[in-house]
Amino acid sequence: MPSYEAGSLIVFSDDWGRHPSSCQHLIRCLLPQFPVLWVNTIGMRQPGLDWVTISRGWEKARQWLSHRGKPKLRPEKATQNPQVVNPVMWPSIRFRWERRLNRFLLSRQLVGPVRKLPTPRVLVTTIPLVADLMGTLPVNRWVYYCVDDFRHWPGMAGQVIARLEVELTRKADVLIAAGQRLAEHVAELGRTPHLLTHGVDLEMWNGSNVELPEPSLIERTKDLQSPWIVFWGSIDWRMDPDFVAVLANRLDQGTLLFLGPVTDCDPMIGKLPHVVLFGRVPYRALPWFARQASVLIMPYRRGPGVDESEPLKLREYLATDRPIVARNLPANCLWQDALDLVDTPEEFASRVIMRINEGVLPSQLSARARVQEEGWSAKARQFAAWLFADTSS
Numbered sequence: 001m002p003s004y005e006a007g008s009l010i011v012f013s014d015d016w017g018r019h020p021s022s023c024q025h026l027i028r029c030l031l032p033q034f035p036v037l038w039v040n041t042i043g044m045r046q047p048g049l050d051w052v053t054i055s056r057g058w059e060k061a062r063q064w065l066s067h068r069g070k071p072k073l074r075p076e077k078a079t080q081n082p083q084v085v086n087p088v089m090w091p092s093i094r095f096r097w098e099r100r101l102n103r104f105l106l107s108r109q110l111v112g113p114v115r116k117l118p119t120p121r122v123l124v125t126t127i128p129l130v131a132d133l134m135g136t137l138p139v140n141r142w143v144y145y146c147v148d149d150f151r152h153w154p155g156m157a158g159q160v161i162a163r164l165e166v167e168l169t170r171k172a173d174v175l176i177a178a179g180q181r182l183a184e185h186v187a188e189l190g191r192t193p194h195l196l197t198h199g200v201d202l203e204m205w206n207g208s209n210v211e212l213p214e215p216s217l218i219e220r221t222k223d224l225q226s227p228w229i230v231f232w233g234s235i236d237w238r239m240d241p242d243f244v245a246v247l248a249n250r251l252d253q254g255t256l257l258f259l260g261p262v263t264d265c266d267p268m269i270g271k272l273p274h275v276v277l278f279g280r281v282p283y284r285a286l287p288w289f290a291r292q293a294s295v296l297i298m299p300y301r302r303g304p305g306v307d308e309s310e311p312l313k314l315r316e317y318l319a320t321d322r323p324i325v326a327r328n329l330p331a332n333c334l335w336q337d338a339l340d341l342v343d344t345p346e347e348f349a350s351r352v353i354m355r356i357n358e359g360v361l362p363s364q365l366s367a368r369a370r371v372q373e374e375g376w377s378a379k380a381r382q383f384a385a386w387l388f389a390d391t392s393s
Contacts, residue, residue, distance in 0.1 A: 007388055008035045008117035010110075010139060012125040015040040016084045019234070019261070020283050022147055022178055022198050022312055023126050027082065029380035036082035037113055039106075041127060042091050085113060093164075094157050099132045107136040114138055120391035128161050131168035143387055144172040146182050146193065152305030154237050154264060165189065174386055179310030179331050194386050198312050199376035205287055205319035213285040224255045224276060227294035227356050232259040232286055233313050235277065238306050240327070241266040243299035246345035247352055248272040254356070259289060290320045295355045298326035299348060318371045323355035323364075338367035 009030065013023040016038045027036055087109040090101045114121060120140040123130075126147045134142060151158045151165070166189055169175065175193035177183035186193045203209060212218070229247070235258050245268065248256055256275045270277050281289065290296065296317045300306055310331045317324045317339070324339035325348060326332050332341055340355065342348045 006118045007120050007122065007391065008037070009387070010037045010039065010114055010117070010121060010123040010137070011082075012039045012041055012123070012127055012130045014126070016082065020312070021126075022310075023124070023145060025199065025201070025376045026380045026383050027124075029377050030384055031081045033384070035117055037110075037117060038082040038084045039110065040084065040086045041129070042089055083113070085110070092157070093129055093160050099129070099160075102129070103132045103136060106133055110137060120388065122387045122391070124387065125168070128165040128168050131164040131171070134168070134171050140391060141173045141387070142171065143174040143176065144168050144186075144193075145176045145178070146186055147178045147310075149182065149185055149305055149308040152303075174389075176383070176386060179308070181308040181330050182310065185308055196379060196383060196386075197374070198310050198315055199374050199379040200315035200319050200371060202319070202372065202375040204284060205316060210287040210291060211284050213282065213288050217281060217285060220278070221292075224257065225253055225274075227254045228257050228289075228292050229254060229295050229297055229352060229356075230257045230259065230289055230293035231297050231299070232281075232289070232316075233311075234260050234263060235265045235269070236263045237265060238300050238309075239265045239269060240299050240301045240345070241268050242345045243327070243348045244269050244275065245272055247297075247299075247349040248274050250349045250353065254294075257289070257293075259286070286316065287320070290317075290322055293322050295323045295325055295352050296320065297348075297352060298324070298329075298332070300327040300329060302327065302329070315371055315374050318368045321360065321365060323360040325351045325355060335367070338364050338371075 009027065011023065011027055014021050016024065027038070030036070087106055089105055090098050092098050093102065114137050121138065122141045122143060123137065123139040124143045124145055126145050128144075128150065150156050151162045169186060169189040169191050172191075175186055175191050176196050177186050177193040179197060180195065183193050183195050229251075244256065249272070251274045254274055256272070258269075258275065258277050259279075259281050261280055262270070262277050269275060298311060298313070298317070300311070307330055309329070311329070314326070314332060314335065317326075318335060326339055326341055327348075328341040328343050332339070340351045342351055
């Protein structure tokens with residue numbers, strides 16, 4: 001890592017430790033170099049009378065009641081870094097008065113902690129709602145790290161997010177996109193971003209370093225019928241129920257094992273034969289599950305909000321020696337020589353069954369060698385170089 005004389009990071013993104021996002025991977029690599037204030041936020045999803053809203057609301061209420069919006073240090077090895085703050089917020093951004101209220105609430109709660117950080121202070125956000133805060137916090141540089149096109153996500157305040165993203169893109173000092181389609185999206189808003197594709201934790205996915213899960217977790221798997229066909233990540237609206245249904249109905253035996261939180265996916269998926277919605281597992285347990293799998297799958301939909309995405313799990317899959325069958329998304333096409341890409345439910349089911357019987361192609365394994373150049377540490381070095389370029393002046 002390069003050595004910096006001074007500097008700190010303020011990050012607005014998904015809740016720290018809730019799931020391993022690209023932003024968290026990058027920032028974790030930078031913790032030994034910079035003090036980090038990580039701001040857990042809400043507001044892009046419109047609240048409603050549904051389980052997703054209720055469970056998320058309860059989660060945030062517990063954070064607020066336990067920490068009362070004040071920064072609370074969480075150990076990160078010996079550095080006691082990052083500071084994680086859970087500011088009280090209004091849970092909506094649809095109307096102007098709601099955004100003004102959040103601007104007031106966030107400014108009041110964050111100005112003090114931000115001022116205590118060393119300069120230059122660089123603020124990084126993956127969420128467009130931070131556009132309303134520009135000019136209110138004492139930071140030296142604003143960075144928009146575009147990781148998804150949230151305008152098209154179900155339940156999001158799409159039109160408001162679009163307007164805020166335009167403002168954020170126009171005013172930000174640095175723009176970084178997590179994939180080529182996202183870079184093209186940002187360019188359509190009038191600016192040219194840096195391109196930083198996702199990485200992978202090479203040490204964790206090295207076969208010699210696979211950790212055994214807790215015995216209780218292994219015990220839960222003992223009755224799962226083999227072969228295992230495994231997916232990990234959020235089981236949400238991006239899942240294509242037709243892809244899963246055709247495969248499930250064609251299997252004579254085996255388990256379609258979905259690892260991760262279940263949110264707003266089609267409820268039909270959980271009722272299909274051979275499907276097991278296993279729930280969340282520790283991130284470091286994933287290599288063990290991959291070793292037990294006969295095939296790794298990515299049965300995503302196509303369309304706005306998905307076509308622009310850069311699936312974080314793609315490089316994790318590629319770091320294994322397992323067959324991979326995935327939807328033919330634009331980001332996946334860059335690795336078409338290393339996995340099987342499909343377009344229809346029937347093709348998906350046939351290819352998965354073929355890979356169960358025949359295994360992975362040697363040529364695909366050879367093509368995956370270049371994933372060794374995609375480690376998060378190298379990505380974080382480039383990320384930091386862009387964040388702090390010329391801040392000394």
